[in-house]
Amino acid sequence: MAEVLVLAELNPAGDGVRKTTLEALTAARALGEPSAVVLGAPGTAASVRNQLAEYGAATVYVAEAPEVDEYLVAPKAEVLAQLVQEKSPAAVVIPSSPEGKEIAGRLAIKTNSGFLTDVTEIAADGTATQVAFAGATIVHSKVTTGTPIYTLRGNSVTPEPAPAAGTEQPVAVSLSDQAKQVRVVERVVEQKSTRPELTEAAIVVSGGRGVASAENFSIIEALADSLGAAVGASRAAVDSGFYPHTFQVGQTGKTVSPQLYIAVGISGAIQHRAGMQTSKTIVAINKDPEAPIFELADFGVVGDLNTVVPAATEQITARKG
Amino acid sequence: MNIVVLVKQVPDSGSERKLDPADNTVARASADNVINEMDEYAIEEALLVRDREGGEVTVLTVGPDSATDAIRKALSMGADKAVHVSDPAIHGSCAVQTSAVIAAALSQLEYDLVLCGAEATDAQLSVMPALLAERLGIPQLSGARKLTVEGGTAKVERQTDGGYWALEAPLPAIVSTWDTINEPRYPSFKGIMAAKKKPVETKTLADLGIDPSTVGLASATSQVLDFAGRPPKGEGVKVPDEGDGAQKLVEYLASQKIV
Numbered sequence: 001m002a003e004v005l006v007l008a009e010l011n012p013a014g015d016g017v018r019k020t021t022l023e024a025l026t027a028a029r030a031l032g033e034p035s036a037v038v039l040g041a042p043g044t045a046a047s048v049r050n051q052l053a054e055y056g057a058a059t060v061y062v063a064e065a066p067e068v069d070e071y072l073v074a075p076k077a078e079v080l081a082q083l084v085q086e087k088s089p090a091a092v093v094i095p096s097s098p099e100g101k102e103i104a105g106r107l108a109i110k111t112n113s114g115f116l117t118d119v120t121e122i123a124a125d126g127t128a129t130q131v132a133f134a135g136a137t138i139v140h141s142k143v144t145t146g147t148p149i150y151t152l153r154g155n156s157v158t159p160e161p162a163p164a165a166g167t168e169q170p171v172a173v174s175l176s177d178q179a180k181q182v183r184v185v186e187r188v189v190e191q192k193s194t195r196p197e198l199t200e201a202a203i204v205v206s207g208g209r210g211v212a213s214a215e216n217f218s219i220i221e222a223l224a225d226s227l228g229a230a231v232g233a234s235r236a237a238v239d240s241g242f243y244p245h246t247f248q249v250g251q252t253g254k255t256v257s258p259q260l261y262i263a264v265g266i267s268g269a270i271q272h273r274a275g276m277q278t279s280k281t282i283v284a285i286n287k288d289p290e291a292p293i294f295e296l297a298d299f300g301v302v303g304d305l306n307t308v309v310p311a312a313t314e315q316i317t318a319r320k321g
Numbered sequence: 322m323n324i325v326v327l328v329k330q331v332p333d334s335g336s337e338r339k340l341d342p343a344d345n346t347v348a349r350a351s352a353d354n355v356i357n358e359m360d361e362y363a364i365e366e367a368l369l370v371r372d373r374e375g376g377e378v379t380v381l382t383v384g385p386d387s388a389t390d391a392i393r394k395a396l397s398m399g400a401d402k403a404v405h406v407s408d409p410a411i412h413g414s415c416a417v418q419t420s421a422v423i424a425a426a427l428s429q430l431e432y433d434l435v436l437c438g439a440e441a442t443d444a445q446l447s448v449m450p451a452l453l454a455e456r457l458g459i460p461q462l463s464g465a466r467k468l469t470v471e472g473g474t475a476k477v478e479r480q481t482d483g484g485y486w487a488l489e490a491p492l493p494a495i496v497s498t499w500d501t502i503n504e505p506r507y508p509s510f511k512g513i514m515a516a517k518k519k520p521v522e523t524k525t526l527a528d529l530g531i532d533p534s535t536v537g538l539a540s541a542t543s544q545v546l547d548f549a550g551r552p553p554k555g556e557g558v559k560v561p562d563e564g565d566g567a568q569k570l571v572e573y574l575a576s577q578k579i580v
Contacts, residue, residue, distance in 0.1 A: 012482075072461065072462075072463075072479070072486075072488055073451060073461060073463075074454070074455075074461070077451075077455070098447060098463070098464055101446065101447055101448050101451075102447075102448055102450075102451035102461070102463065103451075104448070105416070105446075105448035105451040105452045105455070106451050106452070106454075106455040108417055108452075108542070109417065109420070109452055109455040109456060110455065113542065114415065114417060114541070114542025114543040115416075115417070115542070115543070116543055117445075117446050117447075117448065118445070127546060131551075132340070132444075132548070133338040133339075133443075134334070134338075135551060136338075136550060136551055137338075137339070137340060137548055137549070137550060137551065138548065138549050138550075138551055139340070139345075139545055139547075139548040140545070140546045140547050140548070141543055141544065141545050141546060142543060142544055142546055143542065143543045144541070144542060144543060144544050145417075145542035145543075146542070178458050181459070181460040181461075181490050181491070181494075182460045182461060182462060182488055182489070182490040182494075183488065183489045183490065184486050184487070184488060185487040185488065185489050186486070186487040187481075187484070187486050187487075188484045188485050188486070188487065189483055189484040190483060190484040190485070191483040191484065192483070193483060197482060198482070203579070227579070227580070245480075245499075245500075245501050246480075246482060246483055246484075251334050251442055252358070252359065252440070252442070252499075252500055259579075260574075260577070260579055269335075270334065270335055271334060271335065274334070277551070281577060281579075282557075283570065283573070283574075285566075285570070289559070289561075294557070294559055295554075296554060296557075297557045297559070298554070298557045298558070299557060299558050299559075299560075299570065299573045300557060300558065300559040300560070301559075301560055301561075301562050301566040301567075301569065301570050302559060302560070302561045302562060302566075303561065303562025303566040304562065307562070307566075307567075308562055308566045308567050308570065309567075311566075311567030311568075312567040312570050312571055314567075315567060315568065315571045316571055316574070316580050319571070319575070319580050320580070
């Protein structure tokens, strides 16, 4: 069976791989037998090997060197290109983070290949599905040059275990000077959150201009916490200073595709739809019955968010008792 | 300090955007075309760096003849001159091919710093700095929310989930900017008038020494096979809150097995 390389994306906190990695391993199985690639500082692979094996990695290539993390993107692309040259895989699948997309792009140039970003599905013949233009258009594409490289959008595929050997195979890391140009001096976490990461969350509760103030975002956070959800914000809310930019959903912000998206006080401008239109179920709460968000909503409440949201939070909490 | 800003003209993300069924490329002719919003932040940052360090800001765009509108916008904000690469053979190029064209155009310019927006609102790949850095062998400092340039070194705060990474690299380098980095200026009347007299050099693939058969739809590294509009959602339920809105909402969530 053809080998498919899957780049493992690790949790920044150091506890295992991100869910997107398990999704990528699952999607890669359509194309062949996945092998995981772990790139990082020495000691990285030990804690994630079992998880990768459980989700189908027959082989786990381990390329560990301090330089891999000390410099931005380029080292990872270089090691991956070396593996592609040695193993001639049928394809490469990478989780679709900003770094993942940049690695994919550099790898494409290095290996004279084509690449497709933010794919939501990969078929056995290599055809990928992508969502374009604010979610309004669904596109099928194929790489026609070299080794197909895909970046898989988070939450598009349900991770399914498929136990495999997960045999570790060390890979020697020897980086060119060109790969060591951009030093990562420091990684700074400014907002420590106990909530799930926005693009990985099964449920997202977002607030818009209608929330009316930064203080009032506490009612959005309370609803989110009652559901174990991530908190998002529309651009209008971010531009008004109600909530930090990191949490912006939509064009120029994050694209999310959760099981449930609750839009509170968000009118539903096309730029916001761009970031949430592919959510499985959409619920809207807005006082304006004509708000375009209701066109997308599976369930909508026309009313004052200041009464509806806290009451809903209370009832959900009571149910969970 | 010579700065080149990459600018892309895109269909307005606030209007209806389509693919052209004739060849599955972005329907640019029928679209309401504007400068990519994120590029305005890159232009502003270029002007700020120039005004501190001296030097010139050159706008570089690859696109059809109509992309001159985007160039004029950049020049009216204060950029000094522009290079417009326009050649019918480029139509339908993939990102890999487009990066070869931009890299060739950059190689004919003198630059210490290349700036661009962190994403284009049409294709949303966010990969051009990586592709160009790879081709030109220069450092990639992408996704900046803050940039400082001093003594031949660029320092960037790369925006991440919940924080940033502090990056450092020698010049020349390519930096892409998010909309958190600054507040772009509006072109003044004087700026708009002055832009009309600023030099815009047009280049073809031949001027860049690129074989036309290596770019364009026919030799793209990926192809769009087909596309379709998202199937319309079934009519949703909309209830007015008559004191029982929250209850109905929670009942709906329960019916979906969410709570």
